[in-house]
Amino acid sequence: MTPTEESTEFRSGFIAVMGFANVGKSTLVNALVGTKVSIVSPKPQTTRHRIMGVLHRPDLQLVFLDTPGIHEPKDRLGDAMMRGARGAVADVDAVLLLVDGSRPEAGRGDSRAAKITVASGAPTILVINKIDLIPAHEREARIAEYARLGEFTAVIPVSALNGWNLDTLMDEILALIPPGGPRYFPEDAFTDRSTGFLAGELVREKILLMTREEVPHAVAVTVREIEERPGPLLYIAADIVVERGSQKSILIGRGGSMIKKIGEAARLEAEDLLGIRIYLDLFVRVEKGWRDDPGLLGELGLSDDPRRS
Ligand SMILES: Nc1nc2c(ncn2[C@@H]2O[C@H](COP(=O)(O)OP(=O)(O)OP(=O)(O)O)[C@@H](O)[C@H]2O)c(=O)[nH]1
Ligand SMILES: [Mg+2]
Incomplete structure (x- = not known):
């Protein structure tokens, strides 16, 4: 069997990471992939392109699609960014809808991202990020507040920055990845970008x-x-x-x-x-x-x- 040949044990899938600007999408993709494939900054609209980050395991390959943050476009650059984000949810195995849990409630950008995700029909995990910034006694209420954004396969609080609860998130993602599937990328490729x-x-x-x-x-x-x-x-x-x-x-x-x-x-x-x-x-x-x-x-x-x- 050649290394690229399909085997019944090997699994692969595509997961889009969607959400309002600055919620930590690129931080999360880098953390899940284990190396930096997408730049990160405190300024909104850092990511402009759809960028693939590839996680390799002996029995598994997951391709995460980092996307530009959902925002109101003001120019052709913004239009292209939004097209990139919207297009990412087509034909994926799962979507991670990311929100910034350090903000008291969901905003318009979160609702728009949720709408796009729901319209895609893909199973969606709501990921409540930046949980490290919320005092422990407020977390449960905050999670309930964001869960009102829609119907989700799972609702998982995480800290993409310090890695907290990413193993639980991975378990939920894996539950949505069907058996089989090709190895899309060679084992030394962590991104589709040059x-x-x-x-x-x-x-x-x-x-x-x-x-x-x-x-x-x-x-x-x-x-x-x-x-x-x-x-x-x-x-x-x-x-x-x-x-x-x-x-x-x-x-x-x-x-x-x-x-x-x-x-x-x-x-x-x-x-x-x-x-x-x-x-x-x-x-x-x-x-x-x-x-x-x-x-x-x-x-x-x-x-x-x-x-x-
Ligand atoms: N405290 C905390 N900060 C975080 C966490 N995840 C991301 N950040 C910070 O949030 C800011 C935005 O992170 P990015 O990963 O660039 O966010 P993004 O959603 O990709 O942003 P855009 O590409 O602009 O849409 C950065 O300053 C990150 O360090 C987290 O779990 N906790
Ligand atoms: Mg980004």
């Missing part, structure tokens, strides 16, 4: 963490060149796209200090994740109104054309 994509996202994550106000949302990163060079060394040239000259100045910083800090933080984490030395060359360029520009959105893999995303 090394270049991950490197670009890490640059964006550091920008999200190191800048404020309108800058984080005005930034996109595109990898222009990626090449293995003797050393071995991975050479990566990436463009940081912003909307205005003032944002470019902020990102470059006095004497180039900011871009250096961003580049160094991204490079160190990328080296750690990829296990190879990296030379990261960053350029900042201004593209007015890129969030509504089909050309640049297409370059980012966030095409405005529904048939292409």
Whole structure:
């Protein structure tokens, strides 16, 4: 039997992770997969793409779909993000509807995410995240409050940040995965995304963490060149796209200090994740109104054309 051949004992499935912005979807996917496949930040709308994270076990392969947070789109970028999120729930074995339990009650974003999930018809587990932020005596009432969002296969409180109760969540997920199924990804693949994509996202994550106000949302990163060079060394040239000259100045910083800090933080984490030395060359360029520009959105893999995303 070849390693990719189906066996009756091997199981595989797809699980979409849905929810309002900032509830911890990417943190949860990274925790379940066991390595970082999707960037995380305290700012809403961190994730822009649908990103697969793959969990491997000898008898099992689970493909988690991280999705952009449900929000009210204000531009074509937002439209593409919402299409990505909505499309993720089609043809999956299960959906994890994630909510931020540290907020006293469900908001409109949670209800919208719940509606999309219910409409998909997929079995849904309500995951109440950030339970570490709720005093123990308030947890039961908070769980009951969120459970009113709909009918769920299970309601599981967790902390994606510190890993609390993720084993219980895994048991509930496994109960929804049918027997059989192919190995979709080779055993060394943790994501469907390229090394270049991950490197670009890490640059964006550091920008999200190191800048404020309108800058984080005005930034996109595109990898222009990626090449293995003797050393071995991975050479990566990436463009940081912003909307205005003032944002470019902020990102470059006095004497180039900011871009250096961003580049160094991204490079160190990328080296750690990829296990190879990296030379990261960053350029900042201004593209007015890129969030509504089909050309640049297409370059980012966030095409405005529904048939292409
Ligand atoms: N205290 C606490 N913080 C958490 C937990 N899970 C995630 N966070 C934090 O919540 C913030 C948002 O996390 P993300 O994983 O980026 O959230 P997301 O739902 O993917 O956000 P978008 O991609 O913007 O929709 C980050 O600051 C995380 O560290 C948790 O279990 N407990
Ligand atoms: Mg995210």
